Amino acid sequence: MKLPLRWAVTLLLTIFSIYLVFVFNEEGPLRILINLLTFAGIYGLAAIGLNVHFGLTGLLNFGHASFMGVGAYVTLLLIPHAAGREGEITESGLPFLLALLIGVIAAALFGLLLGLPAIRLRGDYLAIVTIAAAEIFRLLVRDLESITGGVYGIINFSEALQKYRPAFLESFVSNYELNPSQVWVGLLSWTSILLVLLLLRRLTNSPWGRALRAVREDEDAVRALGKNAVWLKLQSFMLGAGIAGLAGVFLAFNYGSLQTTTFVPLLTFYVWAIMILGGVGSLTGPIFGSIIFWVIISETDKLASLIFENANGQQLAGVRFVLVGLLIMLLMIFRPSGLLGKKEELLLNVK
């Protein structure tokens, strides 16, 4: 019985990770845990989008950060906000849900725009183009200061979302000294994960999902059978980009301010690490991958400080990346299909 074992190990590891948060933080562990779970939700959502690209369709997308960025920027610019050095406040704006919808669609359209010239490229070549496109996007946003606020970013937008925060949340979180805004963002991102997963479960088992898997397996055969592989790949690219855009919006609200530096390639690499950890091609894998990943990111310096007593903060901070790298190496050796990926469907061997 492979399946239950895989799940048991994943759940145990996840619970153990959460337990570590309580061990390492004697003061206010819950606060740290909520912060961590919010990030995990947002990055998990982004990883689910990436899994549509890579796990389902075999597209090597290394520009995920730009899709998240487009979603975030478009949405924030449509709601009341303050952008740029002067920080002039724009009072008028669309209702949050409408702006969010447009932001997500914009991210999907950016996927289409990038995909039209690039999607014909295979494997590594697509990776190169997407990572370059994402950097171009980031630099463009930085330089178009009059619209995007440039390096000064965008602030004062949180209210548009926070005004919908239910009252019961307030009374609930105040007992635990939590930040209600963050709890609200976290809650919304995990709700989104649930909805997106329900949609994707429906889709992956459908004729459409079957067609994308066929593209992943062999594009030439797909074309020889009368199917337009390019169009199928574009659809996948748009769907995954839209999901990333949604994650980008939540990321901005979680920070409370939007900076171009958020969308550096490192963000893409984090999302990749989460997807690989959780299991490429597994729908629910990224969720658990994300939680474990964030515990490692946020708690390893504390673990390291127990081992290296004389190290300073900066040195300790480096340890986390060593550990993430080590973890991925161990994973590749002992469980290359990730926590929840199926060994028979091992996908990390791009042709």
Added chain:
Amino acid sequence: MSNSLIRVHNLRKSFGGVKAVNIDDLAFKSNELTSIIGPNGAGKTTLFDLISGFQDEDEGQVFYKDKNITNIQPYKVARLGMVRTFQLTKVFDRMTVLENLMFAGSEVSNDSLLQSIIRTPKQKEYESLLMEKAIKIMKDLNIEQMSNSYARELSGGQKKLLELGRSLIKNPEVLLLDEPLAGVNPKLAEDLLQKIQNLASQGITILMVEHNIEAVMKISERVVVLAEGALIAEGPPQEVRENQKVIEAYLGTGDE
């Protein structure tokens, strides 16, 4: 002209300095089983690639039912009813045999994203019909016991069968088979050959690239011989077999 289903005219394709295909005129008749033979590097597969749109020609035209299909996308060629297989079998490894067949048989409209989200009754009905069709094909090809196995778990011969089945579920008018017998055990090869012959008798036009000369001579109605990209002979099997040029270029004198 009128009874030629596929015709290539002044077709040229070079790779670097090598002329891979260099054919002035070649036509394939409807309802005929034609084999294309020739030494390695003769341009057989390249000819298939040019006809099916997988490569662009340097020069020349390809006609299908008198319609110019030069340089059109492979999926459009397939939609016209001309389906090809590959020399190196291309099955969808990490999909089940059933999924391989159902994907192949599924109409483009059935694969639509919107329909797949809504899961229309129409789609459900179509899918169940498709499954029946796929099961029938698996039975015909004797791979129904592998229905739920991943395609990559199949043997080489079974993969060839699956690829053939995947083409058949599309009800093709023309089948381009690129070495259907390569790497297949003798018993299965005989079955496959019988199968191909049956398909031909059902009215499917078949073009086959094959090195198994015995098989070719046995089932082909017409044989086309290529060498170094050029057409050196064509005609009924017996005639081609005795053609001096063919013997020199490919068949040899037979005293091995």
